[in-house]
Amino acid sequence: DFVDNYVEWPPGSGMHISDYPPYERAQKYYEFLDWFFSQYNAVLEPAHYSLWWDNVIFYREIEGAENLVVAYTVERAIRVAMEHGAGLLVMGEHGYREWWWAGSPVASAEDTTVVDRMNALLELVGADLRMGRTPIPGEWEGDWAYMVNVTKDWMVDHPITRGVSHFTMAAFELAGFMTIYENHTFVFVGxxxxxxxxxxxxxxxxxxxxxxxxxxxxxxxxxxxxxxxxxxxxxxxxxxxxxxxxxxxxxxxxxxxxxxxxxxxxxxxxxxxxxxxxxxxxxxxxxxxxxxxxxxxxxxxADGAYPIAYALNPYTEMIKPVIAVDDVLPDYPEAAVVVIGDHQQFSNYFFSHWIPVRFETGLEYCRWDIPDLAVALLVYATGFWHRVAGGEDSWRDWVVNNMTLVEQFIAACEDLGIDVSAARAKLDMAEAELEAGDSLLEELGCVGAPEAWEHYVKALQYIKEAFDLAVDAAHDTATSLKSEYEAKHDDVVASIDEIAAAGIDVSAAYDYLADSERKKSEGDRFLEAFDPEKPETAVALLNATKCYREALDLLDAAKEAAKSAARDEAEAWIEEAEAKLSEAKALRLAPADKIEAAEAALSEARSAFDAEDYLTAIDKAKEAYDLAKDAIKIAHEREEEEARRWTYIYIGAGAVAAIVVVAGLALWLRRRA
CATH class of the missing domain: 2.60.120.290 (Spermadhesin, CUB domain)
Incomplete structure (x- = not known):
């Protein structure tokens, strides 16, 4: 009734399965049940509850359609679950048990059905593992492991066994005064x-x-x-x-x-x-x-199959596997099979922590150390181990890959001078969580996977926070640089134009200015490309920051080029004014007021030059130059005037001398006569 009238299928359709026409209804049953079993993480198959694969777990006769039924089988449920990555955990047994009353055996029984069904299941899923042994080709029978304590020496270093110190394969039950012992099954690998x-x-x-x-x-x-x-x-x-x-x-x-x-x-x-x-x-x-x-x-x-724990076969004096794994299933590439030769030990754990085990020497009490093994088997069989640390697309892989990307982003920010110290601190916290998770997996394997997963989740959280902080810092830096450029741009343009208006060649400055404006436009495009909802666009902020920095550098270069041109022009005018003033000072008749005014103007030019007010320096130098030039001109005019006056004096003095000479000659001649 629940499936028929309460399940909304497909989700969000508003339709119940019972609402569909008969033939379509049958299809919807299968769709829903396939989806339902696809959500399984593992198929657990304890020996006592093993089913034949044609057993039907859901049956419906479709009303309104003659001879139309829905018969959903165990086999289909298993295949659907494993096709979607669910693992298979098989917990078998030999099929032999003894009943003891008051310390004496009263009965025994052996049933090979369990072994047959376990192997049928393993064959069904294509695992290269079997229960028991083959005395002759094609026939299987239980190969019992009797009351063994499996220590670390009998385990392979594998994620399942890494965190397990030892476990006891001792099936033991109490039913009133009845004690029930069971044999266990070795696992055949291959x-x-x-x-x-x-x-x-x-x-x-x-x-x-x-x-x-x-x-x-x-x-x-x-x-x-x-x-x-x-x-x-x-x-x-x-x-x-x-x-x-x-x-x-x-x-x-x-x-x-x-x-x-x-x-x-x-x-x-x-x-x-x-x-x-x-x-x-x-x-x-x-x-x-x-x-x-x-x-x-x-x-x-044995493609992908291997043993991970062994026990001693007392008859052959050889060790044989009691736990084995198959990681390669041709039909189920995302699934794995784990087989353990005993199913009862898990239920026995709940009865006592110390279990009486009958060895050849008699009855002894062995420690029942099974919780870690139970966790490890489930973690591996459900695929949780692989999702946590099993390589590509695992949680650990996500942590490492994202940490690498964020580290690169933060390092790029640091290279650009962006303050990402807060992001760096968060990334260090993520790295610490990664190391903590790795340490747990290295020490405990599957047993440590749940706790390691928590560390990886925290690491991913810190990585996200680190990335967000770095992105915010990059965005703030880019927008700040953009504002800085826009605030400076007009002043620089006005400065260059003013210098150009003074007749100074500032073509280099205009070239720098054009380049800076192109870089700024490029930065604007990168900044516009950034979308806070799309992390992959964060790199645009770095490009924008780089462009804005280059634009500012080019803007400064433009300003400096114009300033340099003005400085050179001012320096040249000051030199010319100094030379002209020196020339004026060398003239005796140069007017003192002009010289004084030229010196004052030149002094102002030098002060303006030192203050980097080059246009004023140019104007004052020109003024000094003109004053010195005027002084020179006046000096030359005075010299010419003075020269004319002395010429008149020389001419007049010469005439007087001539009269005196003539007069003297006349007197002398007169006296001779």
Whole structure:
């Protein structure tokens, strides 16, 4: 009734599923249920609640349409969830349990259905993981791990196990006075990919003092196992067959205590890697034993699958995985599968912190240290680990990328002389949060992911605040520079025009002025391009700031060029006035008042020059020059007048002298006569 009459589908349409025509209604059911299961973060599959995939979890007969039903299956729900990134957490069991009453066993039972269903689910999603083992190709059965305590030494450094100190695989329940023990299941890593015929055999019989080495390789295999058609050895401990991996680690062997001195039709343990070494040894005394023949081998692949925690198999004395992960699912690229060989330990945690575990030596109490493992498994299976720290598009990736961009923006602001000290302080706080989150992940892995995520969220908040502060500072700087330019521009233009009006060449100043106006217009365009609602446009503020600074520099250069031209002109006029005044002073008849006036004007010109009032300096220098020039002119006129007067005196004096001479001569002649 809820789905039919209360669910609005699609959201915002105002329509309930029951409002649609029959055939369309069936489609809407599937659309809604697909959306519903797409919201799942994980599919949890505990062994006791395993379902067959054709089980229907939602069923409707569509009224008004004959033979039309909606049957939504478990398989479809799982596929939809995993297609949208939900992980799969499988918690299995061996299927064997014992019932004890008052300390004595009263019954036992074994059910392979659980193993079959777990493996059917793993096969369904394409995981290269299985529960239990394959005694012969194509058949699976539980491979029990009995009451083990998994410590750090048995774990791989992985985000799931990094923050887990140890955990106890001990299924134990109390029902009144009844104690129930369960076995647990090892995890098989890999998917059997094929059985190939081969022929590897020893001489028949094999020789004494033998050390015969045979090699089998299958490129690309994740692991390989051999099928012994027959073997026969002397019943001693020197004559033996050894199976090694590619690193010469002993994996399996044949002697009287292990597999027996003779036998047939036996599969070895799985050998990791793509290479297997088979070694036959014998002593010096030989009774003609037949040797061995290997007639086939099986190999498997494990694309993205790997174990992360191990336990000891007491029968084979080999360690096997109890937790494994598959990160590569061809049909579900954003999902991952995590398999743990026991489901009961999580419920057991709620009964007691110390659990009685039955070992071969008797009943012992083991610490039940499971909360961190439970958190880690869920964090990884739900994909939360990958969203927090799993590379591209993770929260950590967002922090690092955004911090890098904001750091570059702040550094660019600092290069432009923008005061972004407040933004820098916020960015330092973001970096501290990033380091705190990284430390948690490094130490605790998935267990620390929730707390690390909180640090990353704070880091992103600080980064945003740092960016906003830097943007505000850049905007304030750009607008301030624009106002400064506009306030100075008209005064500079007036100054240049005034100097130009004085007849001074200020073409260089006008060139600078034109360049500054172009730069200012460019800055205006950048400033207009900035949109506070679009962070990517913040860089326009830096360009605007740079343009306005250049425009102001060019405006100053224009003013300085005009000023320099006026200064040069004033200096030249002062020099000419000084030279002219010196020339005037050198003349004896130069009028003193003119000289004094010229000196006063020249002094004013020098004072104006020192005060950088160059136009006044030019005017006063010109005035001094003109006064000195007038003085020179007057002096020359006086000299000419004086010269004329002396000429008259010289002429008059000459005439008198001539009369005297003539008169004297006349007297002398008269006396002679």
């Amino acid at each position: 998917t059997p990919a094929g059985v190939n015929d081969t022929l590897i055999e020893s001489p028949h019989p094999y020789p004494p003092n033998a050390h015969l080495v045979y090699v089998l390789r299958h490129p690309g295999a994740y692991k390989i196992r051999l099928h012994f058609y027959r073997w026969e050895l002397e019943p001693n401990y020197v004559d033996a067959i050894y199976i090694y991996d590619e690193n010469w680690t002993l994996i399996d062997w044949f002697n009287p205590d292990h597999h027996g001195a003779s036998g047939s039709d036996l599969w070895t343990e799985w050998v990791p890697g793509e290479t297997v070494y088979i070694v036959l040894t014998s002593d010096s005394i030989h009774d003609g034993s037949w040797g061995f023949r290997i007639d086939m081998y099986e190999w498997c692949v």
